Amino acid sequence: MTLSDSGAGAGGDKRFDDEERRRRKREIDRRYRQTHADDERERKRQWKARNPEKVKEYRDRFRTAHLERIRRENRERERRRAAKARRAAAAAERRRVKARERYAADPKANLEYQRKRRRAQRAADPEGYREAKKQRNKRWRDSHKDEQNAKLRAKHRDNPEIKRAAAERYYAEHGDEVRERRRAYYWANREKQLEKQRLWRAREKRRRELGLPPRRLHRLTASERAANASAADEFFTRPRTPDEVKAIRREPKTSARELARWNRSSARARLAAGIDADSDAIRPVMASRRRESEREAAARRKREAAAAEAARMDAIAREINDRLRHEPRRSPTTRRRPVRRATPPSTSGGLSL
Template sequence: MAVASDDASPQAGREGQSDDRDASANERARESNRRYRQAHPDRHAASARRWKEAHPERVRELNRRWRAENLERSRELNRESMRRVAARKRRLTDKRRRANEASRRWKEANPERVRAYRREWVAANRDKVNEYYRRYHGRHREELNARATAWRDSQPEKMKHARKAWADRNKERTAEIQRKRRSDPEKYQADLAANAAERRLRVRLERAGLPPKRLHRTTAAERRSNERAKECYFDDPALPERLRQFTSFTVMLTELLTDQGDRMREFAEAYVATRARMGLPAVDAEQLMYARAAELVTRRMKRVDLLTGREVAAAVRSAKAAAASAVRVRQLNEVIGAVQEHVRRHHQRLRADADLENRLRVRKGKPQVLAELLVVRSALQEVLETSTKGRLPVATLLGRAEQIEAAVVAAGIWPLSPTGRVRASRQEAMEGSVTR
């Protein structure tokens, strides 16, 4: 054991001496490298860059190892780097701000020189300017088109004069466009046919004493304005409730005017007469009646907050027309009922008058008329000569005489004639009414 111990001691000493020599050699090598880097910084930087580019994985691995072994130092270096970057950005921003302020002050003080410089630069760099315009227009095509369209719509008179001036300056171009369109036979014939149809319609309306056609051409600006109004109306989220209120208001107003229109008109006329007796300013009874009806319907409805004045006026016009039509139908039915009742009560006398009328027509060489039709005509004439209170005007009833006669004859109210002949069929009555 002692011998072994003596042998190991010299070997350990030799190993310690070897480690010292290696450390000394490494230190000398590092010192030599440091002197070389200091003497040749550019060469060293280029060599290091080449090595890093040739060994990216090795560089990443060394960086990860160093950061893992020196985490706190790495974070401190990162914070210092961020502080330097932030300070550099602040310096650049402040420098740029001062330069911009100085440039702005100089431009404000020298506007003529600025305009001259810009003109010279644009003239010298026409290709760049055109390229800038093309790129900007390509990126903002829709925005520029919308802006130009809005300007044209807001300046209709200027655009009208501009189009006329262009046509005056480009008469040859205009003529060429027209010749090109007329060169297509189908388009040319379609234009001729449309013009001829419009002329024929105008002549027919003039001969019939009717007003000309009210349709007119609309410009693109008007169509765009209508389209915007339509989108604004139909995109309104409150539209369903608004339409519901308008429909309910119109229906209720129509029902009120149909059922109680006569009573409300009498009240309005009495109110107007009372104001006249008191020396107050006169008011229109019809307007008063519709205003009162609209007020009553508004009180009955739960919600009318979305209705505008124009919509209320439209509802009043619609209800007025519908109520007037319903009243005319009701009054016409009342007249038809009165004629039927008159025929039932005075059938014998009216039938005798009808037979006498036919005999007179035969003597004069005229064709006979269905006796039942003559009875109805006589009854209608006698009814019109009596009171017509609450009914349609006499002129209106005379204009609808054929309708009244056909309705009464078709009702089949005729008793058996003295000779036992059955009453006239509905088809014969209608044929007699048509041949009148």
């Protein structure tokens, strides 16, 4: 064996030993990770919590270096998810179709099967059965909330006495609880309640000042609303004959004088209704007189302020005139002689009022 052969053999043995050591180390690390998986996860979690900046830096660096790969994997994952969702929806639809067909084939047998199954479930786990039924009913009510509320409103409009009597019974038995809830709601929404009260008072004050009667609204049953609606439709949609149209056109027109007289009578009627509805019979009249006197006082103050400002400006102008005047001021009774010369007058006499 030559020297070169011996050197090559020694180098090959060394490389083999290094590869063997690396393989053994990888195997030891793998076994350690398997036996200490929880410790490794906890250690990584703590390191990430201590080094969020490094984690973000590593994540951004990896995303920049493998952007196309990440996008490709995301697309594939979304395709798999959408395909799985489509398969699940198709399977659910097939089950629904089969269930409907099975029920249509023998409804009585299916109802009896459902009753037996519910009895078995209730006997095996009463608490679980009640909880599951409660959740099913809640899901159904949540998904049909609008139509159920509409039915309840229609039922209440048709016969409001049932709900009113039930409310009176409940209040008689739980009056303290109701009042406590109202107080809690008021203090939780105090600003909104105060704003609502302020708007109501302003509306009522304006109604009384205008002499309008109080609002008298009442609820109608469904039959009354239907009758009113049909009567209105019949009145407004009924075709008129030519004779009726001619009669309507021949009716006398309302003159401007009659319209003004009607407006005056309407105003007096509103004022009388406001006086009758108010506990203080002269309050609307006094309010009107008070507003008239306030307007007159405001106009008088405005005129006095304007006169005082004009007098102040006249005093300032007179003071400036006296300061710049070179000749004494003429008496108001002195008659000024006309100027006969054609040349413009001299301005040496100063300003004059």
